[in-house]
Amino acid sequence: MYFFLSNLSAIDLLYASDIAPKMLEGLYFGKTSISYYCCAIQLFIFCALGSTECMLFAVMAYDRYVAICNPLSYNLIMRQRMCLGLMLGVYTAGFLHSLIEICCTFHLSFCASNVLHHFVCDFPQLLSISCTDTSLNERILLIFSSSVTVPSIMVILGSYLSIFISILKIKVPEGRKKAYSTCASHIIAVTLLYSSVLYVYLSPKSPSSRDNVNMATVFYTVVLPMLNPLIYSLRNKDIKLAIIRSSQSMLQRRKS
Structure with a gap:
């Protein structure tokens, strides 16, 4: 479990580092422009790490399933080679998915506009400003995104159904x-991630919903990576005791 949590922490750190600096630059310094190649790099990292995290949550659900439903066989099933193989597969699938999507998207011509109504380079916004027919790209985006999210959701639901039984x-x-x-x-963590992601990509694309979509994007790209360590840490008894002891010692210092 801690092996998968360490990978989740690394992904969250890189995920937020890809989005937050440019967003803060725009908020505090008013520099809202981004170059063509920087947009491609940001989107590649954004898509790769986002896809990897979705699949990692499925792997973690399977890990919990084995731990609770087959506790006597846990060390035999989830041995080191198995865990490394699962993580290698997750990273490979995530980065391959992103590479295919990036190649298809940036093969288009962007001459309709150079304004993205968003704080991050994302596929729907890029497709909306292309002067090329994007129907094929939209199908490819739907197919490959579904190939990542749908199996992950099925594994999570199946694992937790067996766990609850x-x-x-x-x-x-x-x-x-x-x-x-x-x-x-x-x-x-899974509920917060998937609810915000599904809202962003399945909500109607209208000017009235643009602000809500942007807020939901901020939540799962910046806020959620900061919340994940708290969500997992506060369930740990040792960390709870450490927080209680530190707070008690601070109170004693103030009294003295």
């Missing part, structure tokens, strides 16, 4: 509580 069979209340606690952080 197994938890209901546990007769000891303490055992149920421990099993729920093991899954709670991951369920919260």
